[in-house]
Amino acid sequence: MIPSLEKLITIVPPPKRPKAVGSFARWRTAEEKLGLKLPEDYRQFVHVYGGGLFADFYLVHTPGERSVYGNLVDYLGLMASHFAWRDGLQFNIHPSRPGLLVWGHDENGNYYYWLTKGEPDRWTVVTEETRGNGFAKHNCSMVEYLLGVQLLKIKALAGSYPPLVMRCPSEECLGWARGAHGADDPWHCDACESEWDDRESFDKEIMAVLQKHPHRRASYLRKRGHYYPAPRESEDPNYAKLVRRELTINRSRIAE
Numbered sequence: 001m002i003p004s005l006e007k008l009i010t011i012v013p014p015p016k017r018p019k020a021v022g023s024f025a026r027w028r029t030a031e032e033k034l035g036l037k038l039p040e041d042y043r044q045f046v047h048v049y050g051g052g053l054f055a056d057f058y059l060v061h062t063p064g065e066r067s068v069y070g071n072l073v074d075y076l077g078l079m080a081s082h083f084a085w086r087d088g089l090q091f092n093i094h095p096s097r098p099g100l101l102v103w104g105h106d107e108n109g110n111y112y113y114w115l116t117k118g119e120p121d122r123w124t125v126v127t128e129e130t131r132g133n134g135f136a137k138h139n140c141s142m143v144e145y146l147l148g149v150q151l152l153k154i155k156a157l158a159g160s161y162p163p164l165v166m167r168c169p170s171e172e173c174l175g176w177a178r179g180a181h182g183a184d185d186p187w188h189c190d191a192c193e194s195e196w197d198d199r200e201s202f203d204k205e206i207m208a209v210l211q212k213h214p215h216r217r218a219s220y221l222r223k224r225g226h227y228y229p230a231p232r233e234s235e236d237p238n239y240a241k242l243v244r245r246e247l248t249i250n251r252s253r254i255a256e
């Protein structure tokens with residue numbers, strides 16, 4: 001597996017059964033229609049994550065997706081009207097080469113392209129912020145771009161992205177805490193209205209609740225000194241039941 005994808009998997013857990021991966025025949029047909037070979041990192045990404053929403057923000061188009069809004073080839077039909085009214089674009093558009101070939105869009109309506117210059121494995125990313133700064137070139141592959149955003153090395157086309165969402169560490173709270181990767185980013189839980197000023201105080205609270213309540217351990221991963229959300233599937237199947245009884249458990253411990 002490509003190293004950048006291996007790394008990405010540790011940050012954004014892939015689905016157990018990725019959707020719209022596409023058969024070998026579908027990939028071949030897509031490549032024939034596009035008249036080019038698709039990059040290896042993209043191929044591996046789609047096999048791991050499939051189509052649909054990636055990391056709550058990106059919609060990566062795949063040859064296997066049935067909906068036009070997520071299909072790599074069919075989406076190009078929609079892009080024709082997007083480009084139709086543009087004058088003086090600094091890039092050529094696929095099928096011109098090198099040209100922009102769209103591989104995804106996001107929840108805010110921004111677009112993500114390959115610049116099809118040279119060998120597919122050397123294609124770089126161009127982003128288009130439709131309501132802001134327009135096009136920007138990134139000297140990296142598609143997976144490296146997505147990884148860079150998650151690692152906060154590349155600024156996402158949305159101010160508060162990427163958010164982190166994980167189980168709220170307050171006792172008896174079944175809610176989700178939201179925050180960001182930065183050390184100074186605050187965390188909050190809408191369900192119990194708890195707030196934490198920074199990552200450190202949030203991490204400390206998780207550590208404390210895990211010592212008290214081992215049934216919560218599978219909800220978190222510990223990496224680089226911080227807690228991260230574990231895949232939902234690894235959570236204790238009785239999570240809700242156990243969390244609801246946490247204060248009762250404490251009281252009976254005190255009574256002992």
Ligand SMILES: [Zn+2]
Nearest residue numbers: 168173189192
């Ligand atoms: Zn909470």
